[in-house]
Amino acid sequence: MNKRTRQLTAVLILGVTAAALAQGTTFLTIGSGSTTGVYFPVATGMAKMVNDAGSGVRANARSTGGSVFNMNAIASGELDAAVAQNDVVYYAYKGTGLQAFQGKANSKLRTMAVLYPEVLHVVARKDSGIKTIADLKGKRVVIGDLGSGTELTAKQVMEAYGLGFDDLGQALRVSPAQGITLMQDKRADALFYTVGVGASAISQIAQTVDVNMVPVSGNQAASLIKKYPFYVRFNVPAKSYRGVGATVPSVAVQATLVTSTALSEDAVYRAMKAIFDSEADVKGLHPSLNSNFSYAKAVKGIPAPLHAGAVKFFKEKGLNVK
Template sequence: MKRHVFSTAAFSGAFIAAATFASPAVAQERYITIGTGGQTGVYYVVGQSVCRMVNRGSDEHNIRCNAPSTGGSVANVNGMKSGELDMGVVQSDVQYRAYHGESNFEEGAWEDMRAVFTMHGEPLTVVARADSGIEDISDFPGKRVNIGNPGSGQRNTMDVVMDAFGWDEDTFALASQLDAAEQAAALSDNNIDAMVYVVGHPNGSIQEATTTIDARLVSVTGEEIDGLIEEYPYYTRSVIPGGLYRGNDEDVETFGVAATFVSSTAVDEDIVYETVKAVFENFDRFKRLHPAFENLNEEDMISDGLTAPLHDGAARYYRERGWIE
């Protein structure tokens, strides 16, 4: 199983469409939307970055792209299923559950989901106030913890962790359900003792939390976590390197998932083909748009964490490049 290590570098929209011709001289644009996440998270940057690459070539392929902020992984899946979104960024575990009809998706497997590529690794990151007494995730009982808003990737992962430890919401003094954009301020204002975030690093929200108060990243380890990694193919052990955030000089062990980019059979093959082509033929430029993209490589992106079948448009491009048969 692959082990993700997160490193640092430098940080960094309106519509996707396919070229269909009403006449030899006039091209009609179609517009689609990519679901992302909170504006402080890397999912938002992923969507914006993909759109930026696509829109650079819009004069040639008549494709434009919009990537608004959304509620996260589960919300993106539901948005694609309803037709409100055409593509989306989704945690690898959420992709698996949606395609197989498990957990949040027990109403039925979404067999029309299609994988496009994998992005960065994402550890479950726990940030606790220095005065909270939390040294490890096992210290959560009796504390005020933001477990994440319903529909978000962190809430989905925390539900799994809570089940593994035998916890429910009554285990905590407070189980708040703030979204990613709200939790750093809540930690700083002493409204919660700890926040959880499934996210690539470095991250602006965690930077905010560790800069405004004394806060530490705490480990997510133990027999319960070992069991989750052994049971589920989409989880990996992860290390968040020390030195990324103020007051956190030591490496922190945890586990996590990967961010994946997905679509559905309802989205035209040419649209997905041009989207994938725009990313991989501007790959060096794309990787410079956020530190979490620094260590991306093509081989991992077309294989790791993809539990749904490849979209026909993505597969077509990968075959042209000789990456798959």
């Protein structure tokens, strides 16, 4: 073999190796939510963990409109995985509950892990006089982005109090970032946001506006939980935000990492190993995870079946899953 032949052979081998490596890499786009919420930093942190692991999976996180958008984007293939409210995932899986999913059940949806409780925050300007959900009647209220999980939660909670969006003075369907501005500029009286405790959006409002945290409790909370079993009672701890001096009763759903059967068992298993192999590392991603995440909780209240790759991972961690 002459020198030129050896050089050509070496180039060919390198080219084949590079192609093989490229073919062996799975690229994972993870949908999150608004940059002012908890989904985005959690998804960004998870993508970094996947990339740092060097396991043949590469990931990036995308800011999106939230849970409903994420479910439709997984169905269309625009996203490979996403963080979403467990109730919204269930509705997408079953093809019910929301107009966006009616008659379009996505049986390919799969759960990777339940992450943390998403607490309904109902924040009102003190000068609005709003102290209860009933007081929202006739007021200007931010109910979440159109098609977001927050919009759905706002609708269901208001129904428990005998109210609908038509009872509001103005139903403002905007992003959390826009909602902050409206609250600060006195163009909104109150804001709904389903998000982990400590979210920057709520903190930002509380730092710049005198606010009340409106409770969801009593018989109304009980009827809500009975009708929609995804909800659980959850207390927002005192001093979680500026001006919130006492514990505020509310309700919560669960933030869940989901994917679809379009991703292979091996790819999901490798992503699971990269993200979840250490409980301590997962807890370090965000305060919402710090006090709430565990392997045992990660498989409780799953809204769609576990992905085969997640089953393999959790079985290795000693959990009885299928």
